[in-house]
Amino acid sequence: MSAPLQVYEPFRAGLPPLGRYWKSLWARRTFISQYSKSELREQHFDSVFGQLWLVLNPLLLSAVYFLLIVIIGGSSDSTRYGHLTASLFLFYLVSNSLTGGVKSVTAGQRLILNTAFPRIMLPISATIIALFKFLPTLLVFLVMRTIIGLPFGWEMLWAIPVFFITMLFALGVAITISCVNVYFRDITSFLPYLTRTLLYLSPILYEASSLSPKLRALEIFNPLFPILDSWSKAVVHSQVPETSSMLQGLAWALGIFLVGTYFFLSREREFAVRL
Amino acid sequence: MPSVSNTPLVTNEVAVSVRNLGLTYTTAIDRRPTLKARLKSLGGKQTRTIRALDDVNLDIEYGQVLGVIGTNGAGKSSLMRVIAGILPPSQGRVEVYGSVSTLLALGVGFNPAMSGRDNVLLGGLAAGMSRDEIEQHFDEIADFSELGEAIDSPMRSYSSGMYARLAFSVAATVRPDILIVDEALSTGDAKFKEKSLNRIKELRSEDRALILVSHAMRTLRETCNDIAWLHKGKLVQRGEPNTVIDAYQEFLHLGKSAVVDEDL
Numbered sequence: 461m462s463a464p465l466q467v468y469e470p471f472r473a474g475l476p477p478l479g480r481y482w483k484s485l486w487a488r489r490t491f492i493s494q495y496s497k498s499e500l501r502e503q504h505f506d507s508v509f510g511q512l513w514l515v516l517n518p519l520l521l522s523a524v525y526f527l528l529i530v531i532i533g534g535s536s537d538s539t540r541y542g543h544l545t546a547s548l549f550l551f552y553l554v555s556n557s558l559t560g561g562v563k564s565v566t567a568g569q570r571l572i573l574n575t576a577f578p579r580i581m582l583p584i585s586a587t588i589i590a591l592f593k594f595l596p597t598l599l600v601f602l603v604m605r606t607i608i609g610l611p612f613g614w615e616m617l618w619a620i621p622v623f624f625i626t627m628l629f630a631l632g633v634a635i636t637i638s639c640v641n642v643y644f645r646d647i648t649s650f651l652p653y654l655t656r657t658l659l660y661l662s663p664i665l666y667e668a669s670s671l672s673p674k675l676r677a678l679e680i681f682n683p684l685f686p687i688l689d690s691w692s693k694a695v696v697h698s699q700v701p702e703t704s705s706m707l708q709g710l711a712w713a714l715g716i717f718l719v720g721t722y723f724f725l726s727r728e729r730e731f732a733v734r735l
Numbered sequence: 736m737p738s739v740s741n742t743p744l745v746t747n748e749v750a751v752s753v754r755n756l757g758l759t760y761t762t763a764i765d766r767r768p769t770l771k772a773r774l775k776s777l778g779g780k781q782t783r784t785i786r787a788l789d790d791v792n793l794d795i796e797y798g799q800v801l802g803v804i805g806t807n808g809a810g811k812s813s814l815m816r817v818i819a820g821i822l823p824p825s826q827g828r829v830e831v832y833g834s835v836s837t838l839l840a841l842g843v844g845f846n847p848a849m850s851g852r853d854n855v856l857l858g859g860l861a862a863g864m865s866r867d868e869i870e871q872h873f874d875e876i877a878d879f880s881e882l883g884e885a886i887d888s889p890m891r892s893y894s895s896g897m898y899a900r901l902a903f904s905v906a907a908t909v910r911p912d913i914l915i916v917d918e919a920l921s922t923g924d925a926k927f928k929e930k931s932l933n934r935i936k937e938l939r940s941e942d943r944a945l946i947l948v949s950h951a952m953r954t955l956r957e958t959c960n961d962i963a964w965l966h967k968g969k970l971v972q973r974g975e976p977n978t979v980i981d982a983y984q985e986f987l988h989l990g991k992s993a994v995v996d997e998d999l
Contacts, residue, residue, distance in 0.1 A: 464832075466820060466830070466831040467831075468820055468830075469827075488860060488863060490865070490866050491857065495857055498849050498857065499849075502846075502848050570845035571845035571857075574819075575862050577863065642768075643773075644769055645769050646770050
């Protein structure tokens with residue numbers, strides 16, 4: 461019999477064999493796409509009104525915030541509104557990934573207790589779901605920026621690397637938080653405060669350039685700061701983002717992704733007894 | 736190793752080899768692990784160690800139908816999970832030659848908000864099957880489970896019997912090299928029980944190993960050609976079904992009363 465041989469032995473602390481892990485993960489990529497699809501369908505995002513809500517929700521939110529800015533800060537222009545909307549949409553990509561990721565492992569309890577598979581598929585699916593929710597909003601923004609007459613230019617292509625940095629960051633936080641939630645279930649209750657704080661500390665309601673240099677020195681502690689700043693520069697102002705911002709964002713994203721993945725992979729084999 | 740094998744089916748080709756297997760884990764005493772609980776218990780030890788399996792040696796050959804018996808908490812499900820690669824062992828070594836169907840009791844249906852169809856598809860994909868493979872089997876699964884239209888409604892609307900029927904149908908249709916059925920036999924109504932029992936008998940073949948975990952002694956006597964008795968994480972006895980089951984029932988001080996023999 462040419463049956464495949466599997467050997468199970470006590471594992472040492474640290475990472476599982478990465479080559480084998482990756483192969484097993486790659487073989488299950490259809491799970492990730494199918495899971496995202498089913499999940500979106502279950503949340504009714506495959507219907508017209510569901511998609512409409514997906515776009516309306518952040519659009520209404522940006523309208524509310526815009527009103528707030530106009531009332532508090534006096535007059536405002538269309539660029540400001542464009543900045544607010546574009547930043548808010550990207551922020552929601554990260555925030556959806558975070559809120560979807562936090563319960564991804566604990567909600568998959570039945571599957572984890574009964575099937576052997578790379579557990580990291582679950583937070584990855586959460587990020588993919590957040591991505592699918594992000595895509596229609598991107599389209600809306602493109603239409604909107606044409607209407608309000610923001611400048612077009614090849615510099616906008618800088619949004620592509622910024623987008624990939626954001627995805628890496630979103631994936632990193634989803635993986636990290638899903639692992640943390642296995643050990644500290646009450647982290648879910650802290651999450652709304654965390655995302656709200658991030659929202660106000662990031663250049664969304666204001667532009668990064670309008671901050672005093674003293675405050676800007678603190679930005680290195682907020683991973684979203686350089687990412688959102690670069691994003692706004694590219695898609696709203698059609699300017700080349702600062703290299704230092706991009707590198708700083710990349711460093712944060714890569715750092716969180718690597719640390720989170722390390723923790724997840726070295727812990728995931730005991731998830732079955734922790735759930 | 737006590738040798739068994741009375742039926743000509745057994746080929747002496749090893750399917751699963753378990754050597755000096757030990758499994759321990761620490762669990763929190765708290766019901767839910769939270770940050771609050773962790774902070775409150777700083778300094779004090781709030782966990783206890785459970786020894787689920789202790790030096791278990793077990794060989795399962797192709798063609799064997801192994802019944803695993805034991806009281807609740809004997810380590811039966813833990814042993815199955817180690818063989819399926821879900822729980823890593825703490826000591827010892829487990830070798831598995833072939834594909835294992837890891838659909839243990841109530842394995843499917845991890846997301847109750849999704850339909851039975853989606854859950855079967857996702858469960859199969861997670862187990863490493865291809866979409867084609869699952870779709871090929873899907874009609875058979877739906878037929879066997881007799882769920883009818885319910886297969887497309889969310890699983891939270893299912894009764895526990897329907898859950899179990901779907902789980903069993905998936906496990907019995909996929910035809911892996913090694914099939915583990917953990918307590919899924921004794922669920923469902925009498926008609927489905929009969930049907931699943933017949934399916935198990937059909938599945939016995941020389942290129943497949945079956946492992947049945949059950950408390951239904953009569954079923955085990957009828958279907959198995961080998962029984963392993965676990966107690967408190969240790970393998971107590973292994974051998975010919977009637978002998979081991981008699982000893983087990985003797986141990987329970989219950990004798991061969993009808994109640995024990997009945998599928999409970």
